[in-house]
Amino acid sequence: xxxxxxLIQQGQITDPDSPRGRLLDQAAQLxxxxxxxxxxxxxIAGAVGIQSGSIFHHFSSKEDILRSVMSExxxxxxxxxxxxxxxxxxxxxxxxxCIRSELQFTIGPDTTAIMxxxxxxxxxxxxxxxxxxxxxxxxxxxxxxxxxxxxxxxGLLAGDMxxxxxxxxxxxxxxxxxxxxDGELSLEDLAMETLQMICCGKDIR
Amino acid sequence: xxxxxxLIQQGQITDPDSPRGRLLDQAAQLxxxxxxxxxxxxxIAGAVGIQSGSIFHHFSSKEDILRSVMSExxxxxxxxxxxxxxxxxxxxxxxxxCIRSELQFTIGPDTTAIMxxxxxxxxxxxxxxxxxxxxxxxxxxxxxxxxxxxxxxxGLLAGDMxxxxxxxxxxxxxxxxxxxxDGELSLEDLAMETLQMICCGKDIR
DNA sequence: GTCTATACCTCGATAGAC
DNA sequence: GTCTATCGAGGTATAGAC
Numbered sequence: 457x458x459x460x461x462x463l464i465q466q467g468q469i470t471d472p473d474s475p476r477g478r479l480l481d482q483a484a485q486l487x488x489x490x491x492x493x494x495x496x497x498x499x500i501a502g503a504v505g506i507q508s509g510s511i512f513h514h515f516s517s518k519e520d521i522l523r524s525v526m527s528e529x530x531x532x533x534x535x536x537x538x539x540x541x542x543x544x545x546x547x548x549x550x551x552x553x554c555i556r557s558e559l560q561f562t563i564g565p566d567t568t569a570i571m572x573x574x575x576x577x578x579x580x581x582x583x584x585x586x587x588x589x590x591x592x593x594x595x596x597x598x599x600x601x602x603x604x605x606x607x608x609x610x611g612l613l614a615g616d617m618x619x620x621x622x623x624x625x626x627x628x629x630x631x632x633x634x635x636x637x638d639g640e641l642s643l644e645d646l647a648m649e650t651l652q653m654i655c656c657g658k659d660i661r
Numbered sequence: 662x663x664x665x666x667x668l669i670q671q672g673q674i675t676d677p678d679s680p681r682g683r684l685l686d687q688a689a690q691l692x693x694x695x696x697x698x699x700x701x702x703x704x705i706a707g708a709v710g711i712q713s714g715s716i717f718h719h720f721s722s723k724e725d726i727l728r729s730v731m732s733e734x735x736x737x738x739x740x741x742x743x744x745x746x747x748x749x750x751x752x753x754x755x756x757x758x759c760i761r762s763e764l765q766f767t768i769g770p771d772t773t774a775i776m777x778x779x780x781x782x783x784x785x786x787x788x789x790x791x792x793x794x795x796x797x798x799x800x801x802x803x804x805x806x807x808x809x810x811x812x813x814x815x816g817l818l819a820g821d822m823x824x825x826x827x828x829x830x831x832x833x834x835x836x837x838x839x840x841x842x843d844g845e846l847s848l849e850d851l852a853m854e855t856l857q858m859i860c861c862g863k864d865i866r
Numbered sequence: 867g868t869c870t871a872t873a874c875c876t877c878g879a880t881a882g883a884c
Numbered sequence: 885g886t887c888t889a890t891c892g893a894g895g896t897a898t899a900g901a902c
Contacts (some may be wrong), residue, residue, distance in 0.1 A: 490784075491784055493698035493699065496896085497896065506867085509872095511870075514867090518895095577837075580699075598771070614861055616854065619851070620854075623855065624832070626832040626838075630831025631827075631831065633831075643822065646824070648803065650826050653819065653859070656858060680886095702877080703877085711886065711887090714879080714881090714886080715886045715887070717880080723877095723879090
């Protein structure tokens with residue numbers, strides 16, 4: 457991943473091979489599987505093979521771990537999404553790139569589905585930390601809104617741009633509850649069904 | 662509410678004026694506001710003005726409270742939905758009734774938005790209790806699928822029936838994160854936008 | 867950077883009086 | 885049906901040696 461290495465060198469993302477990076481990876485997995493509240497610092501420490509007290513050399517608190525998981529994931533997702541959009545041609549394909557990318561962040565195998573942590577554990581953050589994370593989220597969301605605006609100007613959008621984004625965000629964020637990566641419906645099929653729902657009544661094939 | 666009184670008399674739902682009913686109401690509110698894990702039995706007891714030890718005269722465990730909140734909510738929602746569908750005429754209006762009802766369960770003022778507890782706290786249940794609740798959920802979902810099937814047979818449905826239900830479920834369950842009941846967009850507006858997304862390309866006005 | 871040891875707290879749940 | 889009192893478990897976080 458070219459983007460990942462660039463972000464690591466810019467200091468925006470922790471090197472996954474560092475002790476801190478390994479902790480973040482394992483914490484993200486555990487938060488996704490069991491939820492933040494039910495994951496203990498002992499669990500996280502055990503997953504990387506250290507004692508629980510050693511964690512606090514790398515993070516100031518358990519919430520600090522969740523904050524880091526979320527902010528680094530958002531920074532990474534934003535770059536991946538930006539790249540995917542730039543590689544697509546035309547508003548219809550750029551919007552499809554948004555849908556496909558977010559589905560991959562949410563249920564795909566590569567990113568180990570960390571988007572679901574951002575969604576499910578939002579409430580576990582204090583309001584101060586929420587404000588902190590929202591800065592990154594706004595950048596991500598703007599990429600979506602730009603793509604939707606282009607779609608609208610091309611006459612391909614059926615509903616209101618902002619409402620559409622929110623309805624689609626919900627539809628995508630809910631997929632972990634039912635979608636099976638190895639099922640009959642492929643991720644690409646699902647992306648097409650979703651695109652069709654947004655651009656309804658317009659011929660998008 | 663005629664349905665509520667009938668369900669109470671059938672013993673399917675706890676009388677809200679009983680001590681147990683008051684506990685369930687307050688627990689549901691707290692679970693919605695703070696989440697199940699962050700709500701303590703002391704919080705719930707305090708909300709109805711008793712001591713925490715007294716709760717265990719009415720419930721065998723904290724999970725038993727969540728189970729009861731969820732199953733009674735589902736039983737109630739199912740009857741409300743069934744009634745709303747039966748009062749609507751034609752597939753388009755019956756589907757709109759489904760959307761409107763579920764939006765009300767999720768963000769409406771009357772039901773105090775308990776649907777969001779069913780969604781957010783699912784993972785906090787043991788798998789045994791999940792199986793228990795799924796029985797009620799299946800009945801609720803079948804009402805949706807029947808309505809969608811009628812819509813499909815009327816040639817009004819754009820995508821696959823099952824995928825559509827899941828995408829729409831996500832869209833609706835996500836609304837608590839952004840929808841403001843006192844905002845410019847009314848719940849009825851939102852229901853119409855959602856219906857339009859499902860029946861895309863078909864003239865549904 | 868990790869260890870051991872532990873302080874300190876809060877939680878769910880119980881027991882028995884009233 | 886509620887109270888008081890409390891138990892035991894398990895949580896986050898700290899301190900200081902190595």
